[in-house]
Amino acid sequence: MAAPPGAGGRPPLEIRGLVKEYVPGTPVLRGIDLEIGAEGITAVIGPSGTGKSTLLRCINRLVEPTRGEIRLRGEELTRLSGKALRLARRRIGMVFQEYNLVERLSVMENLLCGRLGYVPLWRAWLRRYPAEDIARAFALLDAVGLPDYATRRADALSGGQRQRVGIARALMQRPELLLADEPTSSLDPKTAVEVLELLARLTGEAGVPVVLNIHNVELARRFARRIVGMSQGAIVFDGPPEALETAHLRAIYGGEDWL
Numbered sequence: 001m002a003a004p005p006g007a008g009g010r011p012p013l014e015i016r017g018l019v020k021e022y023v024p025g026t027p028v029l030r031g032i033d034l035e036i037g038a039e040g041i042t043a044v045i046g047p048s049g050t051g052k053s054t055l056l057r058c059i060n061r062l063v064e065p066t067r068g069e070i071r072l073r074g075e076e077l078t079r080l081s082g083k084a085l086r087l088a089r090r091r092i093g094m095v096f097q098e099y100n101l102v103e104r105l106s107v108m109e110n111l112l113c114g115r116l117g118y119v120p121l122w123r124a125w126l127r128r129y130p131a132e133d134i135a136r137a138f139a140l141l142d143a144v145g146l147p148d149y150a151t152r153r154a155d156a157l158s159g160g161q162r163q164r165v166g167i168a169r170a171l172m173q174r175p176e177l178l179l180a181d182e183p184t185s186s187l188d189p190k191t192a193v194e195v196l197e198l199l200a201r202l203t204g205e206a207g208v209p210v211v212l213n214i215h216n217v218e219l220a221r222r223f224a225r226r227i228v229g230m231s232q233g234a235i236v237f238d239g240p241p242e243a244l245e246t247a248h249l250r251a252i253y254g255g256e257d258w259l
């Protein structure tokens with residue numbers, strides 16, 4: 001599916017021939033080609049173990065790709081290391097299934113962690129963040145519906161509240177791209193919808209494209225403008241939700257007795 005280009009004419013994300021082998025000779029990703037355009041949610045669906053998380057983690061180099069190219073607005077990420085990699089990483093926000101908040105810290109401190117990499121380490125240690133970061137954190141807490149939670153400890157929050165903080169933290173760094181790995185799998189169905197509505201609205205307003213790994217096909221249809229279906233480490237469907245038919249679901253998940 002053609003991806004509209006981002007600012008500067010380059011799509012925010014271009015992946016070419018991405019291969020990942022955790023065990024040499026056994027590829028988990030088998031040559032992924034994918035472009036992510038400037039806006040909207042792209043949902044990646046596929047059975048357990050098909051490589052969805054590996055794909056997301058290769059993008060921000062939490063997992064080392066074995067071969068292939070990954071470009072963020074034209075900058076090749078796979079060859080970066082040290083400071084250049086840290087600089088590139090902070091351009092990519094990440095929202096996790098298990099939230100990954102620092103449990104013993106306050107909500108505000110968790111949000112300000114989203115600015116680590118921007119704020120000099122000594123200021124972070126002394127907890128002396130710039131006033132504009134603090135103002136932005138309050139504005140984001142408001143935006144995610146938690147205006148009175150700044151001083152609460154993360155471990156006192158519900159799952160839905162934690163994920164709201166996770167989204168605010170990811171947006172704190174003003175990312176050019178947001179990766180969300182099963183952000184609603186640990187939530188009840190109603191909270192999952194609310195969290196995805198929030199994710200869609202805030203990233204839409206900020207103009208940040210999202211790659212969303214999600215098991216729930218109905219939620220993928222509802223919130224994504226594009227669906228990428230993976231099977232055994234390869235892309236077997238790529239199109240708008242309206243184009244995803246039963247035959248595609250069979251190709252993605254295999255079998256048919258569950259349909």
Ligand SMILES: Nc1ncnc2c1ncn2[C@@H]1O[C@H](COP(=O)(O)OP(=O)(O)OP(=O)(O)O)[C@@H](O)[C@H]1O
Nearest residue numbers: 022023028046047048049050051052053054055215
């Ligand atoms: N660190 C690792 N070392 C070795 N193998 C791994 C590692 N991480 C993942 N794998 C393997 O890679 C394959 C793809 O895993 P991955 O987590 O990317 O799939 P997934 O599609 O995200 O699955 P799920 O939907 O269950 O999260 C699996 O066979 C998994 O066992």
